[in-house]
Amino acid sequence: MIDWSGYLSLILQGAVVTVQLTVMGSALALVMAFLAGLGRLSRFAALRWLATAYIEFFRGTSIFVQLFFAYFVLPFAGVSLTPLQAGVLALGLNVGAYAAEVVRGAIQSIGKEQYEACIALNLSRWQCMRRIIIPQALLVMLPTFGNNAIELLKATSVVSLISLADMTFQANIVRSQTGNTLFPFTTILILYFVFAMIITFSMRALERRMARGLDGVRN
Amino acid sequence: MEWDWNFVWQIMPTLIEGVKITILATLLGSMLAAVVGLGIALGRRSPNRIVARSIGFVAEFIRGTPLLVQLYFIFYVLPDIGILLSPLVAGVIGLGLHYGTYTAEVYRAGIDNVPRGQWEAAKACNLSARQTWTRIIMPQAIPPMIPALANYFIAMFKETPLLSAITVLELMNQAKSVANTYYRYIEPITLVGAFFLAISLVAVVLLRWLEHRYGRVER
Numbered sequence: 001m002i003d004w005s006g007y008l009s010l011i012l013q014g015a016v017v018t019v020q021l022t023v024m025g026s027a028l029a030l031v032m033a034f035l036a037g038l039g040r041l042s043r044f045a046a047l048r049w050l051a052t053a054y055i056e057f058f059r060g061t062s063i064f065v066q067l068f069f070a071y072f073v074l075p076f077a078g079v080s081l082t083p084l085q086a087g088v089l090a091l092g093l094n095v096g097a098y099a100a101e102v103v104r105g106a107i108q109s110i111g112k113e114q115y116e117a118c119i120a121l122n123l124s125r126w127q128c129m130r131r132i133i134i135p136q137a138l139l140v141m142l143p144t145f146g147n148n149a150i151e152l153l154k155a156t157s158v159v160s161l162i163s164l165a166d167m168t169f170q171a172n173i174v175r176s177q178t179g180n181t182l183f184p185f186t187t188i189l190i191l192y193f194v195f196a197m198i199i200t201f202s203m204r205a206l207e208r209r210m211a212r213g214l215d216g217v218r219n
Numbered sequence: 220m221e222w223d224w225n226f227v228w229q230i231m232p233t234l235i236e237g238v239k240i241t242i243l244a245t246l247l248g249s250m251l252a253a254v255v256g257l258g259i260a261l262g263r264r265s266p267n268r269i270v271a272r273s274i275g276f277v278a279e280f281i282r283g284t285p286l287l288v289q290l291y292f293i294f295y296v297l298p299d300i301g302i303l304l305s306p307l308v309a310g311v312i313g314l315g316l317h318y319g320t321y322t323a324e325v326y327r328a329g330i331d332n333v334p335r336g337q338w339e340a341a342k343a344c345n346l347s348a349r350q351t352w353t354r355i356i357m358p359q360a361i362p363p364m365i366p367a368l369a370n371y372f373i374a375m376f377k378e379t380p381l382l383s384a385i386t387v388l389e390l391m392n393q394a395k396s397v398a399n400t401y402y403r404y405i406e407p408i409t410l411v412g413a414f415f416l417a418i419s420l421v422a423v424v425l426l427r428w429l430e431h432r433y434g435r436v437e438r
Contacts (some may be wrong), residue, residue: 060419062377066275066414072404125374138385148281168288181295189284189292196283 004183007174011187014170019195021087021156021166026149028092029099036096037103038129051100058097063155066090071162083164087156095152099145106140107133139210146203150196157192167191227406230397234410237393241379244310244389248379249372251315256322260330263323282320287381289313294385310382318375322368329364330356366430373422377415390414 037053058066070086081089110133118128156177160169171184178184243315281289290313297304304312333356341351383392394407 056420056423057416060416060423062380062415064378064380065408065415068391068395068408069412072398073408076405093409112438116408119299154283154285155285158381160287166293168285175295181292185288185292185296189280189288192284192288193280 007178007184008187011167011170011184011191013187014165014167015191017084017164017166018153018156018192020082021091021159021164022149022153022195024072024088025095025152025156028088029094029096029138029148029152030145032078032093033098033099033103037107040100040104042105055097055100057183058094059101063090063094064093064158064161067158067162083159083162087159087164090139091155091159093153094155095148097143099148100152102141102144102148103137106137108145109140110136136168139207142203142207142210149203153192153195153199222405224412226401226403227410230401230407230410233393233397234390234407237388237390238414240387240389241376242306242380244314244379244387245372247311247377248314248318248375251311252318252322252371252375253368255315255319256326259319259323260326263327264330264384265399278320278323281316286313286317286378287384289317290385291382306382306385306387309385310379310387312373314378314382317378318371321371321374325364325367325371326360328367329360332363333359365433366426367420369426369429373419373426376418376422380411386393 036051036054039047040055042048059151067086067090070081070090071083074081074086114132115128115135118132123131156166157168161165163169167188171188174184175181199207257279259274263271263278265271265274290310293304293313294306294309297309310435336350337355337359341355346354379389380391382389383395386392390411394411398407
């Protein structure tokens with residue numbers, strides 16, 4: 001009988017890296033989502049094209065290829081990244097592209113009368129976006145953002161392939177050291193699922209909190 | 220390091236070999252996902268509460284955990300209990316199961332969208348449960364689903380590089396082996412990215428056509 005506690009702590013060390021990646025990747029994705037999502041709705045054609053190119057490029061190629069590109073090809077262009085940096089960059093940019101479409105869709109779902117009310121109240125475009133449109137659109141975005149965050153969590157497993165010691169990487173080490181496959185892989189499957197559940201529930205709680213006082217306002 | 224066209228032409232045949240496997244895996248995976256998704260969708264509607272709940276939980280679990288870990292699980296754990304699978308078969312099963320849980324949601328929405336009156340009419344005409352499904356419900360439910368299903372199949376296509384982790388010799392793996400042999404990463408990895416982008420852009424056009432052909436755009 002093998003003593004699993006040591007191996008379990010190895011996997012938990014990996015879990016910390018997975019959580020780090022998820023949090024930092026989500027932060028970058030959120031920034032990119034708003035930049036690109038608002039960019040697509042911009043008055044300036046150049047900004048619209050730039051945002052569309054970014055979104056189509058990162059949605060059109062797979063996260064795996066982007067990660068390898070960031071880790072193996074960028075050094076030749078003079079940009080050397082640690083595995084963690086490459087991981088956060090690729091995950092954030094990739095999921096950000098998907099989330100940008102969510103931002104765009106949510107903002108477009110806000111009724112025209114809200115914009116007309118802005119004009120009637122003599123708000124500037126920035127004030128209108130910041131005070132009127134985005135607070136309402138945010139609530140529409142939240143559930144899909146939750147799904148995107150789970151996609152990002154699942155995508156973090158791919159960074160193990162560029163030698164970043166995340167949960168999947170550690171499970172493979174345990175596999176090669178003990179020869180046992182059931183324990184490491186079942187453990188990390190359960191851990192990933194628990195993380196996904198945590199994201200789901202906290203997103204739901206956040207949504208409830210933000211929807212407070214909006215009964216009857218939203219239809 | 221400079222971009223070298225001679226090298227590109229030199230490695231092209233190897234990459235094309237990989238492309239074939241990538242496409243094969245996507246096609247087989249899509250077929251499996253279409254069947255598995257239908258199975259899950261029907262299972263969740265089962266009148267037996269326990270069956271419906273447990274199928275629902277398994278689907279949630281598969282959707283909440285990374286494809287890469289599932290692939291490892293199928294490839295490394297199943298042989299220990301006596302089920303030996305070739306890498307490609309393991310990969311196709313992984314893709315099919317993972318995306319089956321996504322397509323199940325598409326089927327569910329499609330089936331729910333068939334008006335109640337159709338069910339009642341089928342009952343009034345004294346059709347059996349089987350006849351109701353195959354003659355009345357499915358023919359009406361499936362066409363509107365096609366664009367959404369195609370969307371997931373494109374997503375699956377972009378996930379096929381993960382199969383390289385379980386030693387399937389698809390495009391990404393061929394590119395990596397070429398890169399490791401000549402120690403040139405720029406051309407192989409960029410070509411892989413370009414290939415995926417090209418196919419995805421074609422797929423987007425195809426998707427637009429499907430949406431046009433089968434009506435009802437989601438947003």
